[in-house]
Amino acid sequence: MSKERIKISPDLYDIMPSDYQDLVQSATYGKEDRGWKDIGTSKELIEQHSLCAGCPESMAFRYILASLPNPEDTVMVGSTGCTSLVFPMVAVHNIHSLFGNQNAIASGLKRALSVRFPDRVKDVVVLAGDGATVDIGLDMTLQAWFRQEKFTTICFDNELYANTGGQESGLMQKGFVAKMAPVGKLFDKVRLPEIARESGCHYVVNCTVSKPSLVEKVIRNSVLIAREIGPTYIQLYTPCILEIGKNSMEGLQEMRDSEKPTERFAYKEYVSEPAKQFLAELAAKDKERKAAAKQLAGKA
Amino acid sequence: MAEIKSHIGTQNKKGQTYTDAWKMMHEAPRSPSFYTGSEVIKEALRRASCDVMIAYPITPQSEAAALIGELFAEGYIGDYFRGESEFAVMSQCAGAAFGGARVFTTTAGPGTMRAMENFPMWAGARLPIQMIVTCRGINSPLSIQPDTIEISYLLNTGMLVWHAETAQDFFDWILKGFMVSEEPEVHLPLALCCDGFFVTHTKDVVNLTPADMCLPPYDPYRSPVPCMDMECPPVRMMRDPFIMKSNYISYATHASWQQEIWAAVERSRKHTIKWINGLIDTENTDAEVVIVASGTAVSQGREAIRLLEDEGVRCGLVKVKSLRPWPGEEIREATKNAKHIFVPEFNVTGWLAKEIKATIPNSERVHAGPHVCGGMTMPPEIIASEIKTALGLRSESLAGRGS
Numbered sequence: 136m137s138k139e140r141i142k143i144s145p146d147l148y149d150i151m152p153s154d155y156q157d158l159v160q161s162a163t164y165g166k167e168d169r170g171w172k173d174i175g176t177s178k179e180l181i182e183q184h185s186l187c188a189g190c191p192e193s194m195a196f197r198y199i200l201a202s203l204p205n206p207e208d209t210v211m212v213g214s215t216g217c218t219s220l221v222f223p224m225v226a227v228h229n230i231h232s233l234f235g236n237q238n239a240i241a242s243g244l245k246r247a248l249s250v251r252f253p254d255r256v257k258d259v260v261v262l263a264g265d266g267a268t269v270d271i272g273l274d275m276t277l278q279a280w281f282r283q284e285k286f287t288t289i290c291f292d293n294e295l296y297a298n299t300g301g302q303e304s305g306l307m308q309k310g311f312v313a314k315m316a317p318v319g320k321l322f323d324k325v326r327l328p329e330i331a332r333e334s335g336c337h338y339v340v341n342c343t344v345s346k347p348s349l350v351e352k353v354i355r356n357s358v359l360i361a362r363e364i365g366p367t368y369i370q371l372y373t374p375c376i377l378e379i380g381k382n383s384m385e386g387l388q389e390m391r392d393s394e395k396p397t398e399r400f401a402y403k404e405y406v407s408e409p410a411k412q413f414l415a416e417l418a419a420k421d422k423e424r425k426a427a428a429k430q431l432a433g434k435a
Numbered sequence: 436m437a438e439i440k441s442h443i444g445t446q447n448k449k450g451q452t453y454t455d456a457w458k459m460m461h462e463a464p465r466s467p468s469f470y471t472g473s474e475v476i477k478e479a480l481r482r483a484s485c486d487v488m489i490a491y492p493i494t495p496q497s498e499a500a501a502l503i504g505e506l507f508a509e510g511y512i513g514d515y516f517r518g519e520s521e522f523a524v525m526s527q528c529a530g531a532a533f534g535g536a537r538v539f540t541t542t543a544g545p546g547t548m549r550a551m552e553n554f555p556m557w558a559g560a561r562l563p564i565q566m567i568v569t570c571r572g573i574n575s576p577l578s579i580q581p582d583t584i585e586i587s588y589l590l591n592t593g594m595l596v597w598h599a600e601t602a603q604d605f606f607d608w609i610l611k612g613f614m615v616s617e618e619p620e621v622h623l624p625l626a627l628c629c630d631g632f633f634v635t636h637t638k639d640v641v642n643l644t645p646a647d648m649c650l651p652p653y654d655p656y657r658s659p660v661p662c663m664d665m666e667c668p669p670v671r672m673m674r675d676p677f678i679m680k681s682n683y684i685s686y687a688t689h690a691s692w693q694q695e696i697w698a699a700v701e702r703s704r705k706h707t708i709k710w711i712n713g714l715i716d717t718e719n720t721d722a723e724v725v726i727v728a729s730g731t732a733v734s735q736g737r738e739a740i741r742l743l744e745d746e747g748v749r750c751g752l753v754k755v756k757s758l759r760p761w762p763g764e765e766i767r768e769a770t771k772n773a774k775h776i777f778v779p780e781f782n783v784t785g786w787l788a789k790e791i792k793a794t795i796p797n798s799e800r801v802h803a804g805p806h807v808c809g810g811m812t813m814p815p816e817i818i819a820s821e822i823k824t825a826l827g828l829r830s831e832s833l834a835g836r837g838s
Contacts, residue, residue: 236526243530250513
């Protein structure tokens with residue numbers, strides 16, 4: 136999509152909603168080095184949301200949308216859950232269809248876009264909760280990776296079913312007492328990042344969203360690698376402060392506590408050999424570009 | 436946005452000419468071929484300008500799904516792959532249709548049931564996917580035999596549902612089905628059903644359109660809802676998501692959208708009538724006895740009518756071609772003279788008879804049967820026998836041991 140396409144006819148300008156006017160004037164579609172630092176100085180691709188006050192998921196959404204390398208040609212696929220309360224306010228085409236089928240939808244979508252736009256980049260990004268990714272949708276999550284479907288899967292891991300009121304999920308920690316786990320969860324947190332690696336993902340990261348710069352790097356890498364090489368998987372801790380008994384102000388600290396080196400969300404990354412090579416080439420090109428820009432600036 | 440232009444008269448990469456669909460189906464020369472139903476599905480798809488086909492093995496549609504794979508290998512289909520289950524396949528079809536592709540798939544029996552959650556979603560999302568259903572048993576103990584019970588589960592999904600009798604119906608309706616489904620005021624999925632094995636695995640003479648002609652490509656920008664390809668402005672859809680809200684606006688929105696789906700089914704009526712030449716076919720409906728049937732039960736009914744004629748019983752026939760939209764008015768008209776209406780079916784519950792009873796006045800005229808199920812064939816003799824019994828005529832015992 137060219138930015139021209141969202142321009143408003145001058146005759147209709149004043150009747151368009153202000154958030155649309157803002158999108159046209161100052162959203163970062165098409166900006167090459169877009170990132171989390173644009174937040175505050177440009178129109179974000181997310182409008183208001185109806186998540187709980189202080190929900191880390193809202194931070195994750197903002198950082199991810201600021202970091203997509205190509206939002207003007209990105210389609211996102213969601214699933215049922217708290218994320219589906221947010222997607223209607225996201226200024227990137229997005230699909231909700233059923234609960235758990237997000238990677239199947241994305242498989243068909245990516246293939247259709249490749250057939251229809253063979254000479255253009257169209258990125259597909261899945262963003263779903265841990266219930267959708269690991270429990271009800273696990274077969275479709277894995278099968279998309281086995282088939283080497285070229286899209287990114289992002290899992291918002293809040294370690295339970297938040298939207299239905301805090302029931303046990305596969306990514307919940309062992310022993311945690313929750314609805315449907317009345318005596319505590321009896322088995323370990325499913326090790327999906329390791330399973331993702333073994334299932335053919337080329338880039339796997341497990342982390343929290345406490346650091347926007349880190350989220351930016353991870354999201355950018357995961358989308359670019361998925362576009363060029365194959366499936367990628369990002370598991371982000373977005374604690375449900377409501378269900379773990381925290382206050383609105385405590386989400387960030389909860390994430391910081393959980394990313395300490397011995398904790399379950401300590402930064403973990405896997406990069407396949409082809410993806411390493413690709414990232415090295417990207418870095419070299421980036422360096423070259425910066426050097427050229429510096430040289431140009433020097434001449435001026 | 437891809438440029439909107441007419442492709443008619445231009446060629447695709449296989450050298451086929453995009454042809455006006457009406458001309459291709461009604462005016463182009465036809466050549467007779469002797470094919471199985473599965474091969475006919477392949478031949479229809481060769482001419483369908485299909486972007487994406489997604490396959491999964493289940494008897495009795497596996498052969499057709501695999502044959503379309505051959506078409507993909509030859510370059511006639513944009514993309515093709517085997518999904519991991521029918522639930523996943525139908526979601527993959529949805530993804531491809533959301534992305535603006537013309538999408539085709541096939542399934543049967545337990546596969547239809549496994550995928551069921553997708554069908555109201557397809558209709559609700561206005562995705563004009565075409566799904567062939569080669570009906571088979573869904574019960575336990577395991578059965579792979581012909582049985583049409585699964586059609587009854589599709590009737591309230593918001594999909595268009597047609598029931599083909601012959602391989603010729605199949606060939607024509609696959610191609611015509613895309614035209615009806617993709618009308619902007621319809622834009623709904625189509626379940627094109629047939630009786631497994633009886634149609635898929637038997638050979639018949641089918642008159643094919645020329646192989647060097649194909650349907651015009653699907654234009655996703657004629658859809659009544661935006662195509663999810665980021666080629667149109669991604670405005671915020673709503674201030675307050677309706678999904679889980681408990682307020683009047685939310686209820687009213689969902690209610691009006693459901694009404695809109697069924698209004699679209701209703702709007703498909705005129706297009707369906709135009710393309711498949713009426714929702715029903717009729718023969719001799721001035722008779723006092725009329726058989727109303729769909730699928731291969733029509734063929735068996737036609738044979739039963741021949742047997743009855745030999746015995747001096749005159750009997751009319753109504754072939755129901757479209758189940759959604761439902762030909763209520765047509766059936767009322769076609770059965771207005773009938774004192775006895777027989778509805779032979781290949782399923783145990785008699786869903787077609789129930790639909791007819793709910794449609795016509797004096798529904799006690801409807802004899803729901805005969806029914807066969809679980810893969811049994813329906814010899815015309817049992818239809819004739821049931822009719823004669825109801826009319827109080829002597830009927831010889833069928834396959835009996837004598838009395």
